[in-house]
Amino acid sequence: MDRLSLWLGAALTGLVLLSAPAVLALPKYRLLTAQQVGHDKGDPLWQLSGRVVPCVTCHLSAQGGPGWNPFGESLRAGFRAEPGARFGEVLYRVLEARADADGDAYPDALEFHARTNPGDAASRPEQGLDVLQAEFEAAGGLEQYAPRTR
Numbered sequence: 001m002d003r004l005s006l007w008l009g010a011a012l013t014g015l016v017l018l019s020a021p022a023v024l025a026l027p028k029y030r031l032l033t034a035q036q037v038g039h040d041k042g043d044p045l046w047q048l049s050g051r052v053v054p055c056v057t058c059h060l061s062a063q064g065g066p067g068w069n070p071f072g073e074s075l076r077a078g079f080r081a082e083p084g085a086r087f088g089e090v091l092y093r094v095l096e097a098r099a100d101a102d103g104d105a106y107p108d109a110l111e112f113h114a115r116t117n118p119g120d121a122a123s124r125p126e127q128g129l130d131v132l133q134a135e136f137e138a139a140g141g142l143e144q145y146a147p148r149t150r
């Protein structure tokens with residue numbers, strides 16, 4: 001790629017970023033989660049799609065803000081149990097507990113693997129639990145969701 005193409009690409013990316021304030025509102029935990037569970041891979045514009053770890057992964061509203069679903073409440077409980085802990089550690093401990101926040105029979109970590117919503121029982125993986133669990137283990141299991149700075 002020549003310099004002009006690179007510059008144009010960078011300028012276009014900047015414009016897109018500036019024009020997407022709704023998607024990027026309060027993005028910190030959303031961005032951290034996407035990176036920690038690897039949903040940022042393979043799509044350079046993943047931050048803008050709104051489909052990669054959408055706000056409703058933890059919040060009741062598609063715009064985020066107060067009001068959390070059962071998975072969001074699990075994270076909040078994790079922060080209460082460990083005040084001052086880094087987000088990545090809290091997320092990992094919640095996933096490590098193999099809990100099923102929304103009660104749809106799929107543990108939260110498997111829902112991240114299947115890219116379904118761990119806080120919404122209406123969003124559940126298509127595969128059977130055993131098949132999905134085997135797929136998850138083959139992909140690296142829980143360790144792939146460990147905080148990067150461990």
Ligand SMILES: [Ca+2]
Nearest residue numbers: 117118120123
């Ligand atoms: Ca679910």
